[in-house]
Amino acid sequence: MQRIVVCGLSNRALEMFINPIITKFSHENEIVGLLDNDEKRVDLCKERFPELAFLPSYTPQQFSQMVNETNATTVIVTSRDDTHVDYILQGLEHDLHIISEKPMVTTSFDAKRVMEAEAKSKGTVHVAFNYRYSPFHRKIKELILSGKIGRITSIDLNWYIDTYHGASYFKRWNRMREFSGGLSVHKSTHHFDLVNWWIDQKPEQVFAYGALNYYGKDGELNPSPVDHRFCGTCTEKHACGYYMRWNNRTDSSAVKDDHIKFEEKQNYTNYRPDACIFDHEIEIEDTYVATVKYDRGALLSYSINFSLPYEGYRLAINGTEGRIETQEFHELSRVPFPVPEQTIDYYPLFGSKETIHVIQTEGGHGGGDPIIQEDLFLGVDPARPYEILAGAEAGAYSIAVGEAVWKSSLENKPINMKELLENVTPKHKA
Known part of the structure; x- marks a missing residue:
């Protein structure tokens, strides 16, 4: 029986990993802990999966506490890309099995750190290259x-x-x-x-x-050089060639999408999936x-x-x-x-x-x-x-x-x- 903790409650975590574990693989696998820096994501995960309602949840600073309290054997890493390395390295220190969403990490320097840590650990790393x-x-x-x-x-x-x-x-x-x-x-x-x-x-x-x-700022469809806009509140969206390609003036049209429509509905803390694609940053x-x-x-x-x-x-x-x-x-x-x-x-x-x-x-x-x-x-x-x-x-x-x-x-x-x-x-x- 794998005792699994999930680090990063993204849409990917919910649909690619948590849902099949609960619905298809529960005889061989059990989710025993959840970790995220946003309590809203934890709440939404438990609402989506009532089976997890009474699971303990943790912050990123409580990784070791989570492992010790849950007797975890496996870590699923589905947090923001640059944080993968933190959970992978800590998991290997505890000799755990790691399942990481791609990319495993974001730099070759961190990739070297993961391979070196795995060589010293009883744990293993697998990357979900589906x-x-x-x-x-x-x-x-x-x-x-x-x-x-x-x-x-x-x-x-x-x-x-x-x-x-x-x-x-x-x-x-x-x-x-x-x-x-x-x-x-x-x-x-x-x-x-x-x-x-x-x-x-x-x-x-x-x-x-x-x-x-x-x-970026030089995009030909950028309606103006104004920065820090969001599609949901932008006063220039009806003058934006990109926005109007997919929407109408009353915002009643819908386009099939498998990447951000789910996130737009969730209202995560300090998270906006509709930042302007023509921002200077x-x-x-x-x-x-x-x-x-x-x-x-x-x-x-x-x-x-x-x-x-x-x-x-x-x-x-x-x-x-x-x-x-x-x-x-x-x-x-x-x-x-x-x-x-x-x-x-x-x-x-x-x-x-x-x-x-x-x-x-x-x-x-x-x-x-x-x-x-x-x-x-x-x-x-x-x-x-x-x-x-x-x-x-x-x-x-x-x-x-x-x-x-x-x-x-x-x-x-x-x-x-x-x-x-x-x-x-x-x-x-x-």
């Missing part, structure tokens, strides 16, 4: 392992975030690098981890460019292009844009014996055109193209969430012939690549992984 668990992403891994495309030589990955979703990162704390590491860490770690896992090679060097094009990039060199010869060409008309990605993986291609477009209500069903195309170097229709499953993130939840709360599926649950080393390399992307764009030079993660021997293979 993108790995999508049926399409697992099938790509299986195709590569089968040897169908030979030795991997290059990867092209272009990720598209539509403007509505993209703006959500600039309305909240994510827009401050000190809190999120920037979007090359907060968001792109998902993508870098996928590539690292697919090809089973370690990144060595990164060269990148980044820019802030759509958001915005300091992170919304556009990246990067090249990553790997230790066994593969080269990644990556791009991501947070202000596009639609959402999805295009992927190609080339090898000495063939090529894999796939593309995904999210079918959300804000995409006003039909999108093709996702398939995987396999092209042998010599021979006929094969189109693979993947069996899809229900659940968030393309059906990946229920499968990773089983691995986290029932134990890794022993019938699966390859490793998929990510550890601290995988978390560290994904963060290091993301940090290298913005450092390279800032310094206009290649960044070596050894500079960011040198002299660390991981406890577990990721």
Whole structure:
């Protein structure tokens, strides 16, 4: 029986972890404590889940007290990104099992601290990289392992975030690098981890460019240079091209959203998810292009844009014996055109193209969430012939690549992984 404490009662904590633990995995797992710096979040969590109404709750300063009083064995970390490291390190000091939401931490320095602490601890760290668990992403891994495309030589990955979703990162704390590491860490770690896992090679060097094009004070749709506005109270919102793209003058329209609509209703203490996307304080990039060199010869060409008309990605993986291609477009209500069903195309170097229709499953993130939840709360599926649950080393390399992307764009030079993660021997293979 895992005795679980949850650090950070975010929407992610409630829906991705607490809800399935209570409804699906309660025979093997028990939530015994809650920790957050906002009593409002604790109250709302207990209202949402009456089963937790009488659980003790704690502040961030009471972590050790919480562990001792609850006899916890497992810590789920779903707080703001920059605070992950605090709970992970304290949990490892107590020899606990850590389940961290991505990104594991926000800097390569903290990633090194986590790996060093894990090496000294009886505890372990797992990172909830649910993108790995999508049926399409697992099938790509299986195709590569089968040897169908030979030795991997290059990867092209272009990720598209539509403007509505993209703006959500600039309305909240994510827009401050000190809190999120920037979007090359907060968001792109998902993508870098996928590539690292697919090809089973370690990144060595990164060269990148980044820019802030759509958001921030110079955004072309900014109605005026006034700062510190919030959409809910802004007197200029009807003159704002961005706001009026998604709303009408009586604010009676609604757009499907899976990131901030929940938060807008909660009225958390000192928290606003509707800050102006054109504020002067915005300091992170919304556009990246990067090249990553790997230790066994593969080269990644990556791009991501947070202000596009639609959402999805295009992927190609080339090898000495063939090529894999796939593309995904999210079918959300804000995409006003039909999108093709996702398939995987396999092209042998010599021979006929094969189109693979993947069996899809229900659940968030393309059906990946229920499968990773089983691995986290029932134990890794022993019938699966390859490793998929990510550890601290995988978390560290994904963060290091993301940090290298913005450092390279800032310094206009290649960044070596050894500079960011040198002299660390991981406890577990990721």
